[in-house]
Amino acid sequence: MDLMRWRRRAIGYGVSGCGWVIALTLLSASSPLSAAEPPRRADKEKRAAPVSVFFAEIMVLHGTSLKKGIDPRIGSMPELGKPPFSSYDSYEFLERTRLLLDKQTPRTLKLPNGRTLETRLIEVLGKDTLRFSASINQPNGKEFLPLLEVKARLEQPFIVAGQSYKQGILVLVIRAVR
Amino acid sequence: MTRDYRWMQLHDGELDPAEESVLRARALQDPRARAELDGFRRTSDLLREVYAGQPDPALTDLILARVRSSAETRARAGLAIRPAFWARRTFGTAVAGVVVVAAAAAAFLVLGLGSQPTGSESRQLGATPLESATGPRVIAQSASEQETGVSIQTVDFGSTQGAIFLVSEGGLETPVIWTLEDAKDKG
Numbered sequence: 001m002d003l004m005r006w007r008r009r010a011i012g013y014g015v016s017g018c019g020w021v022i023a024l025t026l027l028s029a030s031s032p033l034s035a036a037e038p039p040r041r042a043d044k045e046k047r048a049a050p051v052s053v054f055f056a057e058i059m060v061l062h063g064t065s066l067k068k069g070i071d072p073r074i075g076s077m078p079e080l081g082k083p084p085f086s087s088y089d090s091y092e093f094l095e096r097t098r099l100l101l102d103k104q105t106p107r108t109l110k111l112p113n114g115r116t117l118e119t120r121l122i123e124v125l126g127k128d129t130l131r132f133s134a135s136i137n138q139p140n141g142k143e144f145l146p147l148l149e150v151k152a153r154l155e156q157p158f159i160v161a162g163q164s165y166k167q168g169i170l171v172l173v174i175r176a177v178r
Numbered sequence: 179m180t181r182d183y184r185w186m187q188l189h190d191g192e193l194d195p196a197e198e199s200v201l202r203a204r205a206l207q208d209p210r211a212r213a214e215l216d217g218f219r220r221t222s223d224l225l226r227e228v229y230a231g232q233p234d235p236a237l238t239d240l241i242l243a244r245v246r247s248s249a250e251t252r253a254r255a256g257l258a259i260r261p262a263f264w265a266r267r268t269f270g271t272a273v274a275g276v277v278v279v280a281a282a283a284a285a286f287l288v289l290g291l292g293s294q295p296t297g298s299e300s301r302q303l304g305a306t307p308l309e310s311a312t313g314p315r316v317i318a319q320s321a322s323e324q325e326t327g328v329s330i331q332t333v334d335f336g337s338t339q340g341a342i343f344l345v346s347e348g349g350l351e352t353p354v355i356w357t358l359e360d361a362k363d364k365g
Contacts, residue, residue: 078347084356085345131331136357145357147334156327162340162357 054130054154055098056119057177058109063088063161064168077173079159088168101132101176111136113165115144117172128154130176136160152176185211189218328353 061074065088070080073093080091099107101121109117115138122131130152136145150158157175164170187193188201205211330353333342339358344351 079345079352079354082345082347144336144338144359145334145340145355146336147332148330148355149332150353151329151331153327158328158330158353158355159345160355160357162359164359 052124052178054101054121054124054132055177056101056107056132056134057096057098057175058117058119059096059173060094060112061171061173062092062094062112062165062168063171064090064092064166066090066168068092080171085161085171090168091171098177101130111163111170111172113163113170114138115163119174122149125151128178130154132176134160134174136163154178185214186218189215189222330355 059074061071061080063080063085068090070077070091071093074080074091077091079085085091094112097109099109099119101107101119103121103123106118106120109119111117115136118135118137120133122133124130131149132152133147133149134145135147138144144163145160148160152158152175154176157173160172160174162169184193184201185205188198188205191198193201201211205215330342333340333355335357341356341358343354343356345354346352
């Protein structure tokens with residue numbers, strides 16, 4: 001064998017071998033299976049943050065002077081034993097409803113006396129604090145309670161009372177819940 | 179002293195026997211007087227029926243004190259109509275007046291509204307509930323949100339009357355928005 005030819009062949013194999021090594025190295029660097037690849041920032045950003053959904057829970061009670069006591073379905077409500085609620089000796093549980101609190105679309109609840117309660121989310125102020133509105137309107141269009149805006153922590157109630165209903169009054173216990 | 183006011187005093191038993199017998203004799207001959215007395219009687223019966231439960235005695239005293247205070251103010255202003263007479267003039271006004279004053283007096287008993295709390299006195303609502311009871315948009319700030327968890331930002335009672343107060347129980351306070359209705363709006 002010609003020594004020079006052998007040397008050329010050896011160099012050629014070596015070069016081609018290096019080329020394979022280089023090529024393989026380049027291929028592995030671009031492989032998604034590479035163990036050394038750092039997490040992509042774009043993937044993290046693509047993960048959506050959890051969206052909190054809030055509701056206005058409305059409990060509707062009927063206060064009368066029929067001497068029937070407090071309906072056990074109401075649960076613990078010591079406020080009913082305080083003036084002026086204590087002027088009525090009976091409170092009946094009528095219904096409990098949850099209305100979705102949404103900024104764009106107000107939600108409504110038809111009350112037993114024919115009026116409509118409407119709630120709307122105004123702003124989420126923190127992890128557990130909301131600002132929302134409530135209003136009560138009548139079918140004939142006359143305003144009754146056109147606007148009530150509250151800033152409330154979740155699970156903390158407020159009461160809208162005094163509407164006449166069947167020789168008694170309606171009591172609306174409202175709280176924001178998740 | 180107007181004649182109508184005398185009929186009210188007759189109904190309330192505030193006249194001496196001689197005056198009472200004279201007015202009762204006149205009422206027998208005067209249909210308008212009889213109608214006036216019937217009106218007072220119906221109003222009293224209705225109030226007795228609606229408010230069958232006895233409120234706290236202290237509540238009653240506070241209401242009367244507030245009415246008298248208002249009467250003195252009106253007298254100084256030269257107004258001839260006494261608050262008691264005003265409160266019973268018509269059925270609707272009587273019910274509204276008693277409930278609003280009761281709600282205001284309840285606020286004296288419970289912790290009330292105050293934009294600048296300065297100790298126990300800040301809890302007194304004073305004239306706030308009545309002055310806030312009518313008219314458009316009222317900004318009412320409840321007591322510290324730390325204590326209630328709920329802060330009333332805006333209230334518009336529209337064409338109705340109402341009152342805002344707090345009911346306290348066991349260290350917690352619950353805001354109450356109490357609305358009043360005209361007789362013709364009742365459901």
